[in-house]
Amino acid sequence: xxxxxxxxxxxxxxxxxxxxxxxxxxxxxxxxxxxxxxxxxxxxxxxxxxxxxxxxxxxxxxxxxxxxxxxxxxxxxxxxxxxxxxxxxxxxxxxxxxxxxxxxxxxxxxxxxxxxxxxxxxxxxxxxxxxxxxxxxxxxxxxxxxxxxxxxxxxxxxxxxxxxxxxxxxxxxxxxxxxxxxxxxxxxxxxxxxxxxxxxxxxxxxxxxxxxxxxxxxxxxxxxxxxxxxxxxxxxxxxxxxxxxxxxxxxxxxxxxxxxxxxxxxxxxxxxxxxxxxxxxxxxxxxxxxxx
Numbered sequence: 001x002x003x004x005x006x007x008x009x010x011x012x013x014x015x016x017x018x019x020x021x022x023x024x025x026x027x028x029x030x031x032x033x034x035x036x037x038x039x040x041x042x043x044x045x046x047x048x049x050x051x052x053x054x055x056x057x058x059x060x061x062x063x064x065x066x067x068x069x070x071x072x073x074x075x076x077x078x079x080x081x082x083x084x085x086x087x088x089x090x091x092x093x094x095x096x097x098x099x100x101x102x103x104x105x106x107x108x109x110x111x112x113x114x115x116x117x118x119x120x121x122x123x124x125x126x127x128x129x130x131x132x133x134x135x136x137x138x139x140x141x142x143x144x145x146x147x148x149x150x151x152x153x154x155x156x157x158x159x160x161x162x163x164x165x166x167x168x169x170x171x172x173x174x175x176x177x178x179x180x181x182x183x184x185x186x187x188x189x190x191x192x193x194x195x196x197x198x199x200x201x202x203x204x205x206x207x208x209x210x211x212x213x214x215x216x217x218x219x220x221x222x223x224x225x226x227x228x229x230x231x232x233x234x235x236x237x238x239x240x241x242x243x244x245x246x247x248x249x250x251x252x253x254x255x256x257x258x259x260x261x262x263x264x265x266x267x268x269x270x271x272x273x274x275x276x277x278x279x280x281x282x283x284x285x286x287x288x289x290x291x292x
Contacts, residue, residue, distance in 0.1 A: 044091035045117040049075060050083045051098075052128040052158035054224040059098040059110070059127075066093040066114065077101045081223055083124075083235050089117045096125045096136075111136050122237075124219075128158040128182055139184045143217045143238050151212035152187040155179050157222045159230055162201025165222050170196035170207070179222075187217065199230050206230040 049061050061075035061084075072094070073087050078101075093116050097109035111127045113136040122141040129135045139156065146152045157165050157179040167175040175197065176185045192214035199206045199222055206229060212218055217238040225231040 044089070044119040046086035046088055046122040047094065047096075047115055047117060048084045048086045048122070048124050049078065049096060049098075050124055050126040050156075050158075050221070051078045051080055052126050052156075052221065052223065053131060053134055054080055054160060056080065056110070056127070056131045056134060058101040060101050060103075062097050063087065063089070064095045064097065066095060081221070081233060083221070086122055091117055091119055093117070098127060110134060113138065124156075124184075126156070126158065128160075130160055135182060137182055141219075141237060142187055145215055145238075146189050146217070149192055149214055150189045151192045151214060152189055152217045153210075153212055153220060153234075154185045154187045154218075155220045155222060156184045157181050159201070159222045159224050161204055161224050161228060161230060165199055165201050165230065167220065167222075168198050168200075170198055175220075184219075192216070197232065199232055201230060204230045206232065208232040208234070210234045 047063070051059060058077045058079045061078055062071050063073040064071050072089065075084050078084065078098075093114055096111070096113045096115055098111035099107050099109050110131075111134060113125055113127075115123055115125055115138050117123065122143055124139040124141055125136065126139065127134060127136050142152075144152075153175070155165075155167050155176040159165060159181065162181075164178045164180050166177050166179070169175065173190070175188055175190070179185055190212060192212055194209065194211050197208045197210055197220070199208060206225075208220070208231070210218070210220065211234075213236070215238070216236050218234050218236045220232055220234050222230060222232050
């Protein structure tokens with residue numbers, strides 16, 4: 001880790017997700033299904049999924065318990081740049097698999113990654129790189145609260161344009177130095193507020209305006225834009241972790257269409273969505289090429 005100086009068919013579940021999504025207020029302006037709900041009533045840890053491969057089209061994601069092989073969660077139509085909500089899970093080993101959206105039910109996954117969920121430990125499972133050399137990694141997330149008046153932020157470098165990136169504030173405050181592709185930095189404590197960030201590689205550079213509220217924990221994902229340049233988006237991690245223990249980080253919504261396998265209450269799903277649902281598919285809407 002770079003230190004500062006990731007018996008239902010999929011088609012049936014997709015139909016349920018779309019039907020439930022129709023209940024969300026049109027004012028959200030999001031083509032999404034409900035935010036994530038607990039895969040277990042007594043979660044020990046959490047995992048989320050990030051689609052960071054610029055030329056891989058939207059994927060459907062399954063989380064399968066290694067013990068018994070039961071599918072415990074599905075995410076539908078996860079587009080490039082999208083980061084799911086944290087999914088509360090019982091302690092154990094799970095397999096995360098991704099297949100192209102609308103693929104046949106028996107198609108082989110393009111991604112398969114095992115992940116160990118332990119008590120109190122949120123994780124991010126990320127697929128990154130070009131489709132011809134797609135890779136996965138698991139980032140350990142630290143959502144402990146910063147000191148009063150502070151925010152905590154880290155960088156995940158997923159751009160395929162630059163092998164390493166450096167992130168500074170416009171005022172010259174260093175955030176991260178020479179972060180290699182496929183890695184995450186440690187979290188840096190910064191004064192809370194709005195910041196203009198400068199992201200640079202060897203040949204490319206970009207700017208990104210971010211808001212880091214007091215007490216928040218965020219991840220800055222460095223990505224490719226539709227023109228083949230650097231871009232970035234910030235996810236407030238501490239607002240996407242559901243079902244924290246009493247006294248923990250406040251709950252909120254996440255990023256992609258999500259449907260748990262098994263019976264759920266529609267009202268509960270809508271309530272979870274309204275609690276803070278957000279889609280991070282801006283790059284997809286801008287026309288990122290998807291040739292996979």
